[in-house]
Amino acid sequence: MGEYPRYVTPGFKPFDPVELARRTEEIVTRYRGGRCERKYTDFYATGVYGGIATGYTAGCCLRCVFCWVGWSRDFPEKFGEFYSPERAFEKLSMAAHKAGVHKLRISGAEPTLGKDHLLALLELVEGSEFDMFILETNGILFGVDRDYVKELSEFKKPHVRVSLKAGTPEAFTRKTGAKPESFDLPFNAIQNLLDYGVSFHVASMSADPRIMTPDERAALIERLASINRRLALALEEEVIDPYDTTLTRLKLAGLELEWPLKRVY
């Protein structure tokens, strides 16, 4: 793959996101005493999902131009600390107790990197007092590794939120930096989650006409409906928020957007 990709810039060379996932795992995971430790940048509760304690992971296998995540996405070697599954669970529990919430989540960058860490953490959550565990993912690894989804399906508490980035292979490359062939992977993830009966829903950055044309949005919804019409009807559509990190990444990609957003689909 050559140099480790940081962000999308004009004339960038598209990368294989599965290979980037493996390279990033070498940076953000390590084994100590037989346990897979994962890098996190923080743990605290937020108001989304009606109140949820969240662990923010470092490192991702996509390079979305609209990404809001901190610079640990681009420079995972510089940010975050390693946590064992037990220590991560302890930090999540403490954040939940402090805020009086009953749900847990991993977000920030890509939480499915470090399969052994995530599955061990889910085991701890499964036997705990907490009601639900939200897992927010770009769907790359769940699309390429059907066994991962099978193992996930053995837990009752996870609910997955798969975030689709684009409606066509070309747009997927333009917006994420990943090769157009990998466009199918998040849709494969959706099929795998359906096949194994995992609780999940789908989100996409499709309510924002500055980043997705009506034709691309229609293509995305049509592709999703071809897998399952109910999922398409329940699609959670988002717009870009002007975080500093987002604005810098858009600028690096050579994209000038008009702010504030004047209309949504």
Ligand code: SF4
């Ligand atoms: S938006 Fe999500 S999938 Fe895209 S680069 Fe950021 S963390 Fe990764």
